[in-house]
Amino acid sequence: MITPMKFSGTTFPYWHYVVPAAVLTTCLVVLAAVSLPGRAPLIVLPAMTSRRDSWGSGISNRSCDIFKGEWVPDQGVPAYTNETCPVIHGHYDCMGYGRPDLGFLRWRWRPDGCELAPFDAARFLGAMSGKSVAFVGDSLARNQMHSLVCLLARAEPPVPWTKGGYVYRYERHGFTVADFWSPFLVRAVETDPDGRNPAWRGAGLWRLHLDEPDPGWAAHVGKFDVVVVSAGSWFYRPSLFYERGRLVGCSGCLAANVTDLTLRYSLRLAFRSALRVAVGASRTVVVRTISPSHYENGTRSEDGDCVRTRPLRRGEWEMDVEQKEMHRIQVEEFAAAEAAARGEGVRMLLMDATEAMAMRPDAHPGMYRLWEKERFRVSRDCLHWCLPGAMDTCNDMLLHLLIG
Ligand SMILES: *[C@@H]1O[C@H](CO)[C@@H](O)[C@H](O)[C@H]1NC(C)=O
Ligand SMILES: *[C@@H]1O[C@H](CO)[C@@H](O)[C@H](O)[C@H]1NC(C)=O
Ligand SMILES: *[C@@H]1O[C@H](CO)[C@@H](O)[C@H](O)[C@H]1NC(C)=O
């Protein structure tokens, strides 16, 4: 039984990374200004043999659906480790935090009827030379962005080459990857953050302006060639829904005079608004579907954990009804945006990674992660993904979609 994450009673650990859009813009400008030739990074990657290099051509089968398949054993060496990639944040640095069994690294995603070529950093940077990619969304979007940064570092270490960055530049290739923190995609304001209303204690209550894309990313996205949008986890939080500035309903707000329209409503409209802006601003828009959490024997806010040591096989898992609906809503909103964008010269790509990720209850940090006890009650993380690990497969998929 796979339960969705619930946020009641905990503070989500990413607030302290929120960088105002102005700062991010400044970073981009500063980084562009310091991109002098010959600025050699101080850290040199050791030579490693890897399955990720040994595949060469990477045969792809155009008629094959890369999102349907299964995880098969793989004896290869991971493309990077906690020693070779310093950008891995403590929240998903499972090796660095002592995860004893590294068996979760010995699997690869095999689509039915073809192979998904493993990530080829030189090929990606070559094809994306002079371009930029923005990840927009929650901490899982950042998880994927850091995976991409580590994978690409095999061809060229980025600047900066340190933990926790929002923007990384591969100067030699003129490639930039950035992350925009926007867990609801739309403008969101936290009210009652101190939990004065007992119904919302500790969880805050969010005001979501469902028809207003978050300007923190929306104002900048036009500068990026590719925008990868993903979100989902934060929609479980109690929130009030606004459209044209008027309260239209809520999710989990427990107010007698406000209709609970559920997170299905907010998720749908948030994606609709976000895709409208992304399609209008960027040349390529990628939507990554939800990445399910795997709390078992409890929930996120109680004592749930994830202690499995191997992936599930087909038929061994089933997402709960809510997760299935969230996935369906994302696919539907993607299809609607794609139809509306036809003839506009925008490339729309669906990264339907949900099934592959749902089969990886073994690949979350669990207890092997940075845990700031005084700030976060829950010590087990069954939501984010260990790096290196299963999230790297999402970037194999990204490469396939963009240039495969
Ligand atoms: C990487 O992980 C290993 C194994 O847990 C640990 O001994 C080492 O100190 C870590 N290195 C860094 C740089 O975190
Ligand atoms: C390509 O994929 C299809 C459907 O998955 C399969 O039937 C076919 O045999 C594959 N072709 C090759 C060359 O792998
Ligand atoms: C809901 O009811 C409360 C108490 O009667 C009132 O203070 C509040 O303004 C109402 N909210 C709306 C949106 O009508």
Ligand SMILES: *[C@@H]1O[C@H](CO)[C@@H](O)[C@H](O)[C@H]1NC(C)=O
């Ligand atoms: C759930 O709890 C039972 C009993 O404590 C334990 O045997 C089992 O391994 C746990 N399962 C998972 C997936 O954590």
